[in-house]
Amino acid sequence: MNAFAVLFLCALLLGLATRLALIRRQIRHVRAHRDAVPAAFAATIPLASHQRAADYTAARAPLAAGEAIAGALFVLTLTFGGGLQAVHAVWGEVLPAGSVAHGVALLATLGVLGWALDLPFVLARTFGVEKKFGFNRITPRLFIADTVREAALAAAIGLPLLAVLLWSIGLAGERWWLWAWALWLGINVLVMLIWPTFIAPLFNTFTPLADAALKARVEALLTRCGFRSSGLFVMDGSRRSAHGNAYFTGLGAAKRIVFFDTLLDKLDADEIEAVLAHELGHFHHRHLLRRLAVLAPASLAVLAILGWLAAQPGFFSALGMQAQDGASALALFFLILPAFTFPLAPLLSHWSRTHEFQADAYAARQSSATALASALVKLYRDNAATLTPDPLYSRFFDSHPPAAVRIGRLLTPHTR
Numbered sequence: 406m407n408a409f410a411v412l413f414l415c416a417l418l419l420g421l422a423t424r425l426a427l428i429r430r431q432i433r434h435v436r437a438h439r440d441a442v443p444a445a446f447a448a449t450i451p452l453a454s455h456q457r458a459a460d461y462t463a464a465r466a467p468l469a470a471g472e473a474i475a476g477a478l479f480v481l482t483l484t485f486g487g488g489l490q491a492v493h494a495v496w497g498e499v500l501p502a503g504s505v506a507h508g509v510a511l512l513a514t515l516g517v518l519g520w521a522l523d524l525p526f527v528l529a530r531t532f533g534v535e536k537k538f539g540f541n542r543i544t545p546r547l548f549i550a551d552t553v554r555e556a557a558l559a560a561a562i563g564l565p566l567l568a569v570l571l572w573s574i575g576l577a578g579e580r581w582w583l584w585a586w587a588l589w590l591g592i593n594v595l596v597m598l599i600w601p602t603f604i605a606p607l608f609n610t611f612t613p614l615a616d617a618a619l620k621a622r623v624e625a626l627l628t629r630c631g632f633r634s635s636g637l638f639v640m641d642g643s644r645r646s647a648h649g650n651a652y653f654t655g656l657g658a659a660k661r662i663v664f665f666d667t668l669l670d671k672l673d674a675d676e677i678e679a680v681l682a683h684e685l686g687h688f689h690h691r692h693l694l695r696r697l698a699v700l701a702p703a704s705l706a707v708l709a710i711l712g713w714l715a716a717q718p719g720f721f722s723a724l725g726m727q728a729q730d731g732a733s734a735l736a737l738f739f740l741i742l743p744a745f746t747f748p749l750a751p752l753l754s755h756w757s758r759t760h761e762f763q764a765d766a767y768a769a770r771q772s773s774a775t776a777l778a779s780a781l782v783k784l785y786r787d788n789a790a791t792l793t794p795d796p797l798y799s800r801f802f803d804s805h806p807p808a809a810v811r812i813g814r815l816l817t818p819h820t821r
């Protein structure tokens with residue numbers, strides 16, 4: 406085993422141990438605070454809701470832990486266990502090894518294996534925990550239909566793209582990682598463009614917002630904020646889950662505002678306006694573009710490192726591969742990458758929480774801080790989101806600030 410293999414193994418095991426320790430802390434902290442609603446919420450959240458949130462958080466934690474352990478075992482089996490080499494050899498019986506078709510088959514098989522590994526966890530979450538807490542609305546029939554649609558979509562879009570990627574990698578020679586990056590960026594932008602009009606309608610029904618009074622309010626908010634959109638829509642999120650949300654989708658002129666029907670049911674007009682103003686805040690501060698502006702060069706650097714690594718003698722054999730081709734390099738790389746990016750999780754979470762504070766402040770200026778605060782309280786209550794997360798766990802993983810901090814800032818303007 407060479408130095409690189411040792412480095413990878415250490416990163417993987419340390420990451421797994423950290424994740425499990427944090428999950429354990431989270432369960433303990435939530436359980437320890439189960440019997441008292443935090444003072445700031447004593448008037449708005451009943452004890453029963455608070456306890457339900459604690460139980461929901463604790464019930465989901467073992468699944469997250471199991472998924473982390475299964476994921477690590479999967480990566481170890483495919484690399485050091487020789488699994489990837491075995492898949493490579495099996496396809497080598499039918500397709501010329503190193504060809505584009507062989508590479509596509511190898512990567513697609515990896516995708517299917519990863520999906521199969523996840524399936525028991527997805528089933529346990531959807532039909533176990535989510536159902537137990539009254540969130541799941543998806544029927545087994547719709548679940549199967551969704552799975553078939555997702556697989557068909559992945560095959561129709563993913564397989565040709567993989568073929569183009571492997572083919573251009575073959576042509577590009579040493580600079581193949583540059584091609585891979587350009588293609589990755591192109592796909593990202595393409596998906597953002599076609600998602601709202603072509604892909605999302607395959608899974609949900611979008612109807613124009615019918616409530617005239619609410620529509621007028623939302624349009625007044627948009628004018629006040631200097632935004633234009635190509636439509637306000639209501640999505641039938643209740644077909645799958647009772648969790649509510651509102652979001653913006655699309656780029657440029659194709660921008661749409663989408664409300665989950667479950668959100669409209671829960672919030673009054675003031676609160677809906679405030680939630681939408683928060684989403685507009687993300688747009689106003691260009692959070693999506695900023696993320697892309699950081700992720701694009703970062704992924705270029707990451708792919709350049711892969712280009713360099715794959716050219717080092719011993720890279721393939723250190724990870725259990727005898728075969729050395731473009732598809733194997735990509736497969737190995739994407740298997741080992743998460744172990745090395747895991748330590749960045751707290752940084753990315755911190756960055757995301759800063760964006761949430763900015764969007765909240767924007768909503769407070771353009772709409773109403775008290776309406777947003779009361780919307781958040783309702784959403785925390787109805788989504789059974791814990792009000793008392795473990796501080797360390799929250800720092801590491803939470804993309805949104807803890808409820809008490811967020812609402813505290815909204816209601817004490819000088820801290821905004």
Ligand SMILES: [Zn+2]
Pocket residue numbers: 683684687760761764
């Ligand atoms: Zn937000």
